[in-house]
Amino acid sequence: MSIREVAGTTAIVTGASRGFGRAISISLVERGAHVVGVARNQERLVELKDELGEAFTPEVADVADPELSVRLISQYRPRTLILNAGATPAVARLQDQTWENFSTNWNVDVHQVFNFVRQALAAPLDPGSVVISLSSGAALRGSPLSGGYAGAKATIKFISSYASGEAQRNGSDVRFVAVLPQLTAATDLGRLYTEAYGGTSVAPSGPSLSLDQAAASIVGLAIDDDLVVPAYLLTSAGLQPLE
Numbered sequence: 001m002s003i004r005e006v007a008g009t010t011a012i013v014t015g016a017s018r019g020f021g022r023a024i025s026i027s028l029v030e031r032g033a034h035v036v037g038v039a040r041n042q043e044r045l046v047e048l049k050d051e052l053g054e055a056f057t058p059e060v061a062d063v064a065d066p067e068l069s070v071r072l073i074s075q076y077r078p079r080t081l082i083l084n085a086g087a088t089p090a091v092a093r094l095q096d097q098t099w100e101n102f103s104t105n106w107n108v109d110v111h112q113v114f115n116f117v118r119q120a121l122a123a124p125l126d127p128g129s130v131v132i133s134l135s136s137g138a139a140l141r142g143s144p145l146s147g148g149y150a151g152a153k154a155t156i157k158f159i160s161s162y163a164s165g166e167a168q169r170n171g172s173d174v175r176f177v178a179v180l181p182q183l184t185a186a187t188d189l190g191r192l193y194t195e196a197y198g199g200t201s202v203a204p205s206g207p208s209l210s211l212d213q214a215a216a217s218i219v220g221l222a223i224d225d226d227l228v229v230p231a232y233l234l235t236s237a238g239l240q241p242l243e
Helices: 018-032 042-055 066-076 105-122 151-169 188-196 211-223
Strands: 012-015 036-041 056-060 078-084 130-132 175-181 231-235 238-242
Touching: 012 018, 012 066, 018 036, 018 078, 018 211, 036 042, 036 066, 036 151, 036 238, 042 056, 066 105, 078 211, 105 130, 105 151, 130 151, 130 211, 151 175, 151 231, 175 211, 211 231, 211 238
Parallel strands: 012 036, 012 078, 036 056, 078 130, 130 175, 175 231
Antiparallel strands: 231 238
């Protein structure tokens, strides 16, 4: 196993104020990394700053702002970039959606990943850096009550894969990987859709993925350079490579 040391390096985590992003930020700090946490909720970021101290730098910002990725990558030169931020889509059947609702996750989740992944290639990030983009298990199974969510998450997986190919072609030695977490009631979005899909084939079966499990798996993926498959499904059983 080839482990990449993160102690003394900088990580950027988007969507750091809650859920997976918060748990990932804490896990990285515990390993000695300095984390730049990005979110729109200043109050929650300040609370996390109070908990983690000088090892955490809050950045209150809109992750879909095209200038944000340029500024943060230039300013902080992260060795680890975890693109976790995403919008919570409205629960509605297709015929009850508006285009504004349907496109929510394209305008936030996909826009964010496109901006940061593009800049990671263009800058480029330093050799040995890792970019992890959070997709969703919905990219594989669909999510009929969440508008364009599943398609947006599938596109994130594709963007990450395209970037991986570009990094190999240009010899930049930057690893790009997508993670597809299963639906879990441990997050705000997960609780909403676990209730919406309760008793249907879309609802997850078996033990639920916890925040600590998700953080441990994602940080483990970031530091283990032997995990080179472009995408992984993440369940309570751990990471499962997707070919």
